[in-house]
Amino acid sequence: MTQHTSRLCKGYFTKKESDGPLNSLKSDEAASGPKQGPTFQDGQRRVDYVLTYHIQKPRSFRRKTSHFGDYRILRSLRRSLSMMRGRDTPPPKEDPEVAAHKHRLDYHEDDKRFRQTEFEDNLREMGLELEKDEGNKIPGIGFLKIHAPWNVLCREAEFMKLKMPTKKVCTPMLKQRINLFIRKVTAPLHPKVEPNRAQNVKHLSHPFSREKQHLFDLSDRESFFDSKTRASIVSTIDLKFDLLKMTITGITSLLGNGVYTAAYPLHDGDVDSMGPEANDRKILYEEWASYSVFYKYQPIGLIRKYFGEKIGLYFAWLGVYTQMLIPAAIVGAIVFLYGCATVDNDIPSMEICDPRNNITMCPLCDRACSYWKLKTACGTARASHLFDNPATVFFSIFMALWAAMFMEHWKRRQMRLNYIWDLTGFEEEEGHHRAEYEIQVMQKTLKKQDMSPKVNLSLFHEVEGHLLLSPLQVGVTFAVVFGVILYRISIRAALHMSSNPTARTNIRATVKGTAAVINLVIIIIMDEVYGALARWLTLLEVPKTDKSFEERLIIKTFVLKFANAFSPIVYLAFFRGRMVGRPGDYLYVIGSYRMEECAHAGCLMELCIQLCITMLGKQLIQNNLFEIGIPKIKKLIRRRKSDMDSQQQEDYNMTLQRHEKDHFLGPFVGLSPEYMEMIIQFGMVTLFVASFPLAPLFALLNNIIEIRLDAKKFVTEVRRPIAGSAKDIGIWYNLLRGLSKVAVIVNAFVISFTSDFIPRLVYQYMYSPDGSMHGFVNHTLSYFNVSDFQPGTAPLQPMHLGYEVQICRYKDYRETPWSNTPYDLSKEFWAILACRLAFVVVFQNVVMLMSDFVDWLIPDIPKDISLQIHKEKILMVELFMKEEEGKKLLRDSHAKQSPLQPRSRPASHTPSNC
């Protein structure tokens, strides 16, 4: 079967290159000229990919043998040699254990060598060309440079169904008129990356196929596949062994076992190269990875061209997020300013601060505390108003819709990028199986063969994995939350119990400050611990494919880091000061620890401080210290180690080749940490926006730095990643969606339970005699008769205020001491509770409905894009139709002109031409 095709193909290409219109095509060797990027020793063949490995120093005699010869003989020779040595010539002076160890080491080393050569043979069989560099510039490290020749590239591109630009061009009608206008206005905001690019021309793309190669513009073979594509083709070939043989000979397991130490494609050039030819890396460095261009759009097209779709999508997403934060930050700032402006008109805080309002408050704890005057809470009350005013309710609805808009906007942007990047119709790969999984499967199969057949319901089997570990996760998370709470309660208790009266008066300020800072430190430390924990948990699960491994790891890391970042905030917002009891009957947990209470005006103020410190601190420390500082320090240490001054270092650098320079860069560790950081920030921005309207502003400022910081990292500090293709941001999108859903509920609760919004409304419309807020403070305070103190709970210093107290007040809705059921929860309490809950129900459902409505209203695919896709489809159909007609004409004329041709069939009226 295949014979026909192949014989034919041969004829086809032969014919074409000799007399076809494509005879400008030259073979690989002939197409010479100034090569871009690093090459083999011959200066011709481009290095597409590099593998590094350790060279065993003492056996330097072996190094020379590793050349392009017949490896099989050498290998077996070497193997038997090493076996012999291990057995026959034990070093006489070593004790047997050391010898055995050395033997194992030797054997291990030989095994590595063996597997290396086997792998290299495989690569060569696939048509790749290899060159080894075990030069002496970097001692102990060998480089295996891989070059993919043209035919291999073509073959793999066809297998991978890579969409490549065809010769057919069209002019996309993407909002032409507005675009031009906006482009003119925003010209300074655009990075200068593609000066001579024809704006309005787009090459239609089609999956590459050697049989349809007349469709493609192959005049410049060197640049038809760009460096990113070449590298990803080579890495696909590497992975194919994993896929095909399902054994442990693939590159993943070779890397895992240390047979190779690293595998990476090469950067395009130096960021500070002086040459006239600007490489993509240099352009990116200047127009993207620099703080001086912070106000500009990102050159997403170039980022994608250099790093591939996955990284391109990350930065596009980060850009959209940052852009969307601008309106949120502005509205948030306005809401905050509104709070500042109206603080003097806020009747409840005026009433609290009014010196005429001489209300005596009950002690806040048993024995140690004493009576106090309400007006001492004046400052807190005024500060609380900044964050607890009706504008906050509006803002949290606004932010819920903002989140929905953001998701929609991103979906559209993603669709647009998919169109521009020709990813429509691209199928996501499930990912190849992980080596660990394969090994486990093999073990399982062996076990199963011994055992009797068991009926296992696949559904439950699949679920098992998740369930095993869920309780563990939940347990750990809860332990942490309780740990933090206990820590706080005990700190409080210790301070409370202190006999020093001056210390006691400063209690609140001290605790607030230290608690938030200590919390922050704990959060940052635990963040690292949790990252490791999530990794370990995921490894235990042995997921099947790389993709599922990544997803599970992300989910676990997310749950843990999220719980870590938010548990103190959730505690502050919803649990603190809830069940404190009442004067004379305060609640105690675990012996003598009091539940913490809040300041008079609710916990919102403290929640706000906590959020502020967490956001600022986390971002400052993690960004500046971890992302900038530590790499700097590492570099410094490395330089110290190398015992060279900076001049020497520079000279040394000059002599290095590209693959050696890249070797010194850090490895690329994936996008997960970057995404994770942003998702946690998104949580901060949306979840507790009701209590801290400045969060979007802080996030915006952080992100402007973050983009350039990440850019710098990718361009200058890490090895070039293998370009990954992706249509979307995958699981991160689901996490974002989940967060914005949870945000609605959390905000509903913050507004109705943490803030005083509902009690105020209820007072105004149900209880206020004149419909104003006057008397609200009095309404929120219940009465307590000091004669009702339980024995041992009355304050030690009853005369603290200078007079004897008969009746004191406390913040709660309870019956009066003179009612039938003294100190029971009053009707007002239940009415307000019902209103709070009604608000939660209404808010949650209305906002969710509105979000869904926004979701439904805005089409996922922009209109112009869907129109354009449609048009391009028509163009492709036309193209093929023309081709068909051409074929038919040719066949007809052929049949007429050469009636003598022996093999041609008679021209029937239905020529079966396929």
Place this chain on the structure above:
Amino acid sequence: MTQHTSRLCKGYFTKKESDGPLNSLKSDEAASGPKQGPTFQDGQRRVDYVLTYHIQKPRSFRRKTSHFGDYRILRSLRRSLSMMRGRDTPPPKEDPEVAAHKHRLDYHEDDKRFRQTEFEDNLREMGLELEKDEGNKIPGIGFLKIHAPWNVLCREAEFMKLKMPTKKVCTPMLKQRINLFIRKVTAPLHPKVEPNRAQNVKHLSHPFSREKQHLFDLSDRESFFDSKTRASIVSTIDLKFDLLKMTITGITSLLGNGVYTAAYPLHDGDVDSMGPEANDRKILYEEWASYSVFYKYQPIGLIRKYFGEKIGLYFAWLGVYTQMLIPAAIVGAIVFLYGCATVDNDIPSMEICDPRNNITMCPLCDRACSYWKLKTACGTARASHLFDNPATVFFSIFMALWAAMFMEHWKRRQMRLNYIWDLTGFEEEEGHHRAEYEIQVMQKTLKKQDMSPKVNLSLFHEVEGHLLLSPLQVGVTFAVVFGVILYRISIRAALHMSSNPTARTNIRATVKGTAAVINLVIIIIMDEVYGALARWLTLLEVPKTDKSFEERLIIKTFVLKFANAFSPIVYLAFFRGRMVGRPGDYLYVIGSYRMEECAHAGCLMELCIQLCITMLGKQLIQNNLFEIGIPKIKKLIRRRKSDMDSQQQEDYNMTLQRHEKDHFLGPFVGLSPEYMEMIIQFGMVTLFVASFPLAPLFALLNNIIEIRLDAKKFVTEVRRPIAGSAKDIGIWYNLLRGLSKVAVIVNAFVISFTSDFIPRLVYQYMYSPDGSMHGFVNHTLSYFNVSDFQPGTAPLQPMHLGYEVQICRYKDYRETPWSNTPYDLSKEFWAILACRLAFVVVFQNVVMLMSDFVDWLIPDIPKDISLQIHKEKILMVELFMKEEEGKKLLRDSHAKQSPLQPRSRPASHTPSNC
């Protein structure tokens, strides 16, 4: 460019057919033998598609001319002829208007003819073969039979990237062991459709390509493309004119303008054919579309083979839904039985029925009503317990999770079908533009050219369409809801005001019965009205593509029909009896209409009756009357018209050819009505399951009939639909998801507000002296002092019960007459309200979380399927690798053997073979 390919292809096929291993392939004509299905007059070429048109009777002379000649000359001739006639020979006796009309008619007819011939020319140009049948069997109807020859089929299959089975087979390892066991047990449940099918062999499939045809088993050209595929290929060609020329010459507009009256593929044969060769249609009729096999699985594979994926998915979905209803129906029946079993132990209804409990109740309305004894409500209270017991709460949680499970189960089933049907990787088409849209766009473009350029933000532009019509929709829906409510209130008021005392006592029974029945009738009538309204609204919008037209129509129909079906139920559940006021202060709306109150034990009982009547009635009437009865009547009428007795009719039928028989069948109107009916039923099952646990049982019984009914319709009563490809059920899935989300909220409200569940719990844990339900009835009743009746509201017959009443009771939580604030809402009211709302919040969020958890826990792709897809991918890669190797070997040997060949390139070490 194309020349090379085509010349090559020619050579390729020539070579192959003469000496290749594929020389068993014959040309179209040669491959004769007994043809399956209907053919052209020559008995060879299969009829793949039929277009029908009206024949103008008086101009019978023209009919003869329409044969396969040079149409262009004839056409112009005919055209000028008709023009002349129209102008020159006006009939002298007609007045000018009639003449002009006739002229227009004539012109119109000629235009039709012209467009017909133009279209036919186009078809012929595309390679299709046509045959006309303007025979005399069915007067006035002409048939255009279309046959697609082999080469056309191949070409289009390649364009459409149809996945066809290759020769490569593999054995899917789909849960082998369990499968075998289950298969044995369930053998009688499986339809007997594929007796000799090799169970464990699957042909790998690959997009059809003429260049890769060696992959496919083309030994039997007749059956390589089955009748469904052939028809859909032809219909694609028809549609291509729409796509390519973007004018109004496509088949859609030709059908719309009446140029053709119908377009349909042909059925495979008669359902009652006696021949030994069983056609697929007959098998389907016997093994699927028959009530006698109601207990069997559906032959989904055969359905898909005969009707295509879209219809296959519908029945697969219906099957999964019906299957999933079985556990729900069982649990529902158990819950109902639990209610029946515990009705005698229910303390509150025991208390109500206890004759010692001599409670005097206040009148239920002003003046007309009088005092009554609580124990008269005994029956209602006991009946209510059937549906209002703790098991109901459990059942509604169960059903929420059931819905989530159902969605997941369906997703997995869909994935499995996608795999079996080779749809993985299939891309959904956006659908071609609708003719109406194109016309509007043309008009708009013309307008725009005159106007000054305007900046229009695309986002808002897109949104516009939705927004324009949303208020209209909402308005109509609300109008209906209020209409129903007003009707009910006025009926009630009229009955109340009736002076006949016996009538008044029967009020409740009368109203309940009539209201539900009248409601049902209104619902059924309005259903049809709304269907038309939705269609009209969607036509106003002028959606761009067929797909978006369908989606918009579905959404509109859904909203309207849903509002129609559920508004009386929602009113009963949440609004009725809510704001009735209290004795002496009843609320009135719009003058003298009282708000309706519920019976003593809440509205749940009435809600239940309403649901029961709606479900049973709707299903019985719509199924039996509309779907069975009306077609029968239509058939009867048609037979009457034809003036033949049944014997004659049968003889006549015998003489008819396939395309003529199919002509008499009804047109296929799409799946939307079928889906819509099921979705409304799904709503009934999930939304108010808390009030009617028997709903799943009713739905199950209905669906068992529904499946066979629909099957009968598709197999015997409508023309064969054009097979549509689809990966999923599209928008219906979203509607189902939306419904199951709404169901959670609705059930939360039904449990907490409509049922007495929460008040009972609150009483038991907060107020009951002994923790039992004793005294609950007393607790729910407030006191009313008859001296507090407003003037004119006291009952006319105060001595109705035979004694003078001082204090009466009414069902509400209000303060006593002797409290400080008489008749105000009491603390208990607020406490219970808070608990109700808390329940809603908790229930909604917990159930939603559980649903999401179920969603996340169960992987969308079954494990064995994902494994299998992975394996097949490996097999395909291996296949291509082998092919590559074969090519290489061949090329090498070629290069060695014929070094003299002038055009062969020198055998370099990198032969660029693509």
